[in-house]
Amino acid sequence: MRVGVLALQGDFAEHMNALQRADSEIETSAVRYAEQISGELAIDALVIPGGESTAIARLVDDGNDPLFAAIKSRAQSGMPVYGTCMGSIFLAREIEGSKQGRLALMDIAVKRNAFGAQRRSFEIDLPVAELGAEAFPAVFIRAPIITSCGPAVTVMATIAEGIVMARQDNLLISAFHPEIVDDSRVHAYFIDMVRSALTAAGSVRSSEALPFTGAGALSPAPYH
Structure with missing residues (x-):
């Protein structure tokens, strides 16, 4: 299993480390080129880290960037x-x-920098049923909030201001940064999603087709 992390900006190294903590058997790679998305050695899944959204948006707005065209095509294919x-x-x-510019793949509406200047960075113990009984230490840094979502979206976590974690089929989002805490359950959950997708596609080796038993492993969220 190869899980790539978009490495144009943001905490991509931290995400790669978090993925390895969640499951040391997987391969991780820093993704910068379209060939890593759809080439012969293509990744099986992608993490898009936090950072300054307008920088990447300019590349998407161009409409001809092969990397983002490849990401959108692969995501639409599952x-x-x-x-x-x-x-x-x-x-x-x-x-x-x-x-x-955005990929517009997930049926959600978001508000950027939703917490204003007074709460630009904070940490809370966030209940997420899919991650087990223990709350997750969620760190928010100039975070967005999900203000609405379509019927195909499964809401996984909320706070007073709105939705902060959700899933739609093969797409997972969180407004917080799980890569900067020691708890690897969110990344383990995503790895479980990847393994399920590969198994369903018949693209996983027999040794990988076994249920994930690493720390924090969970069954994927139900689809609506």
Whole structure:
């Protein structure tokens, strides 16, 4: 199993480390080129980390960038994609008050920098049923909020301001940054999604087809 992390900006190294903590058997790679998405040695899944969303938006707005064209094509074909913070904005169908470039793959509307100057960074113990009984230490940094979602979206976590974690089929998003804490359950959950997708596609080796038993392993969320 190869899981790539988009490495144009943001905490891509931290995500790669978190994936390895969740399952040391997988391969991770820093993704910068279209050939890593759809070439002979293509990844099986992609993580889009946080960062400055307008920088990537300019590449998407160009309309001819082969990397983002490949990401969108693979995601539409079922490749699991996980977006954190900026990554969730990048996957959203709608960004409130903005027409910035995005993949528009997930039926959600998001609000950028939703917590304002007074709460730009904070950490809370966040209940996420799919991650087990223990709350997850969720760190929010100039985070967005999901303000609405379509019927195909499974809401996984909310706070007073709105939705902060959700899933739609092969797409997973969180407004917080799980890569900067020691708890690897979110990344283990995503790896479980990848393994399920590969098994369903018949593309996984027999040794990988066994249920994931690493720390924090969970069954995928139900689809609506």
